[in-house]
Amino acid sequence: MLLAAWSPVHAGERCVEDDAGREVCLEAPAERIVALSPGATELLFAAGAGDHVVAAVSHADYPEAAEELPRVGTYDRLDMESILAKDPDLVVGWTSGNSSSQLERIEALGLPLYRSDPKVLDEIATSLERLGTLAGTEDEADAEAARFRDARDELEAEYADRDPVRVFYQIWPDPVMTVNDEQIISESIRICGGENVFGDLDSLTPRLDTESILAADPEAIVAGGMGEADDSWLEEWRRYDILEATAKDNLFFVEPSTIQRPTPRILEGTRVLCDKLQQARRNR
Missing domain, CATH: 3.40.50.1980 (Nitrogenase molybdenum iron protein domain)
Structure with a gap:
């Protein structure tokens, strides 16, 4: 209490x-x-x-x-x-x-x-x-x-009835790391109508290999970067046109400090994320 x-x-x-x-x-x-x-x-x-x-x-x-x-x-x-x-x-x-x-x-x-x-x-x-x-x-x-x-x-109500989008969110490039459903970023994904494809893994920030990401075949890939304008992590996934996210150009960057820090600004990053997932819906 x-x-x-x-x-x-x-x-x-x-x-x-x-x-x-x-x-x-x-x-x-x-x-x-x-x-x-x-x-x-x-x-x-x-x-x-x-x-x-x-x-x-x-x-x-x-x-x-x-x-x-x-x-x-x-x-x-x-x-x-x-x-x-x-x-x-x-x-x-x-x-x-x-x-x-x-x-x-x-x-x-x-x-x-x-x-x-x-x-x-x-x-x-x-x-x-x-x-x-x-x-x-x-x-x-x-x-x-x-x-x-x-x-x-207000943001949750706005996206409550949107069709789900299967999302891989990348927080680190080497080794490739993501978040599970217990990590706060996954709540932002859920608010936007997204589904974290690695949400059921045990670790809060699981390490992944390329094969597991190809097998999950997310509809959208979202990444941060080493800086507020560095989207270079997404370049790796452009090589794999067998990925739905790549084939549909659903490779998205969100400034990391706006969504990876647990502060009031996380809603700014969540709003950007929601806009990106809405773009993925339009790309269907």
Whole structure:
């Protein structure tokens, strides 16, 4: 259960439950926050707490103000000395991306740690509310969460009755990797009327070989890239004209930061994805 309101035990104290199910309590609103993933940084800014963020990791590039933040390493190799030097009163980590041993060390050093890892779209809204509580920016965070839920519901209603499109979504080229139905991107695919052809695999981000993709024969292939305008991963699939996606020119690029980060911008990427799958329907 979300502990949304601050606790009355001590004046100013506030407690929430993080995405790992742990209670995080602060004696007062956080004023010096270190964010350990690009997604966590975006969430904090969206929750109205951008002015409270004192450091982030590499590739935390949205919004524009985040690019000016001091860096404390990369999401998978944190610089512990730099984190401590910032004297944070809250650290926002990424459970499935940061090193578990480094997150445990942060906790062992007595730093308040909120573990962020939204698995479904509604948890993005919940994260905004929780982070707003911890930062004392509840009004802005709650308003943004409400806008996000409304926009998600509108998009879902718009595509509710569309014919299904069988989709392979690529998140990495070597080895080729995709997502299963437990990963948040698959919810975007579902909202758009898509069916993830590898959704039933056990791993959250399965590794694939070319033969398995040829056998699945998706109607559409969607990929990110190494940059916001790099669609080079799709070139590999143009070689296989036996693929339905290739034969019908249903090879689509979506800017990765708009759909692969669990932040409010995921609805921008979902809208683009929906438009691409609608194009695939027209190509039938």
